Amino acid sequence: MALEHAILVSLLEKPGSGYELARRFDRSIGYFWTATHQQIYRVLKRMEGDGWIDVREMPQQTRPDKKEYSVTALGRAALSQWLHEPIELESVRHDLAVKIRGAAFDDPAALIREVERHHQAHTDRLTHYLAGEWRDFTGPGAPGTPDAGRELQHVVLRGGIAYERMTLAWLDDVLVTLRRLGPAR
């Protein structure tokens, strides 16, 4: 439903190829929207067919040629329309929470390692977000002129940072709980 719109936003921020989009979906956009390169290539085809984006073939010497996409006026209008429609609350799919409740029917202590693994991964993400914030927003090399786009990117990043911090605190709570329950069953 909204992958198209995430791609429109990303291409408006900076035109690029499907491959480049896929990498952005592993980084900045990927903080709040995931997509594989397969999805992206397929959706780009459809968007091109709908006239939302234009392609330019970019021959490259040392690398395979790429197709650079940019948003058309029609695509911009489609994004604008979507922005004015109300959307559903984000829906969650939190495997770890299912596992935690499921641990009551198995060995709670066996989950400790898994939770620690997630804790580490979220710590890494937080570090990565904070480094990006310093580099792009709060550090000495970054600021200059404050424009709306930058401000909005920053507030979204602050959301990611808040999410990671909240998650880490919760995982600590989970670990304390699992350890208190012990290896019993």
Next chain:
Amino acid sequence: MALEHAILVSLLEKPGSGYELARRFDRSIGYFWTATHQQIYRVLKRMEGDGWIDVREMPQQTRPDKKEYSVTALGRAALSQWLHEPIELESVRHDLAVKIRGAAFDDPAALIREVERHHQAHTDRLTHYLAGEWRDFTGPGAPGTPDAGRELQHVVLRGGIAYERMTLAWLDDVLVTLRRLGPAR
């Protein structure tokens, strides 16, 4: 992938029909996993075929008959196996964040109402979670014997509460940012 496992956990906590499961996915389980009744009925069929669950036809007088499902030893083993496998970090799909970044290419101020609407919805959810916590865990009518299942349900609920509080604080941040940017473009 994990809908089966969420259903196993829910049926282990309490056997029930597809319809009842669908309602639980609007409440307790639904805090961290969403599913429609269509998905649930389809998956229940498959799980029954795989021998993970048993059915009992329950004739009812004033209501349509229902099928009550309960987990078999095989289903329990399948859950146990899944619990011991590592899982991916949860992936996010946060439409609102896409919209916020997209607002840079439209009118940021036009998003204020939408964000306020989400703020209200998350406030309602938080209130609902807190009421459930009081009723089932922290209030005077609840405690009695502390068992592992209850403890684990509680720590998951605390996660939901922390998530809602973090989200509300972030949405406040978003609103301040949008108002500062004003109706400009």
Next chain:
DNA sequence: CTTGCCTATGCAACAAGTTGCATAGAAAGA
């Protein structure tokens, strides 16, 4: 007394997302 809601299950068609594979040249490391 009729309209709409609640319980209860389900099919069919469609849209979205995942997984595995394929191609292909350049660069970098073992």
Next chain:
DNA sequence: TCTTTCTATGCAACTTGTTGCATAGGCAAG
């Protein structure tokens, strides 16, 4: 030199998830 990694695009098959509809009796409100 051989293997791996990176850039770059894509098909085909499969699994999930969504939407619309259908049935059907009981109950409550207007």
